[in-house]
Amino acid sequence: MTIPKKVCLQIPMLPDMELAATKTAEEVARFMQFATDSIDEIKMALIEGIINAFEHSKSSDKTVYIQFDMQDEELEVTIQDYGTGFDASQKNSIQLFQKRGYGRALMEALMDDVKYFTSPNGTKVVMKKRRH
């Protein structure tokens, strides 16, 4: 029997709880033998995805659901909230000295692929990082 290589986490929407998820991400990526720089990039993208759910989702269960799916050549990280969703097609590029709005651009710069599945029932961000 093949072992399903998935790690699941539930994070309460409490200050700095995103750091708990970065610890798990670190161990999962290390298990997959990612390079240190790649591990740090995954952690940073994860922080941004989680704080977006904390800050913007208006979810009533106040929980973020995270899944690490260890595939052969890449790690797939899913960040799910059951909030109210948003229009993910409205993307902004970074303007010098803008006050906010860096999170999504960072996630895209640091990961190989970032996709949003969002509806009035919540948002799921699926990010992929190849081991290279």
Next chain:
Amino acid sequence: MSDAFRVHSRRDGQFAVISTEGYINNLAGDKIVEEFNTFVSQDVKHFVLNLEKTQLVNSIGVSILIEVIEKVQEIGGTLSFCRLAPIIAKTFKIMGLTQYATVFETEEDALAAK
């Protein structure tokens, strides 16, 4: 959490050196601004931010550092960073901070500049 944020600072000639310890989130960003404002009220214009003991940041914390850079420009001063972990250097680059603040390897290099 375990990674409680702390900030330390000292004067070195015309510079104020502000050193951080721990995760730079929004609250940490505000603490850095407080420290910075204290020095500005003492007429300090040149700043070095040493992030040696910070491994993680988030974009909200870093965007507060952008406000610090703006204030430094308003007072005709300088701000440089040193001891950046590779991921933090990369984040700063993506967010555009490196266009207005110099990044040095060490605190000595930063203090020797200008």
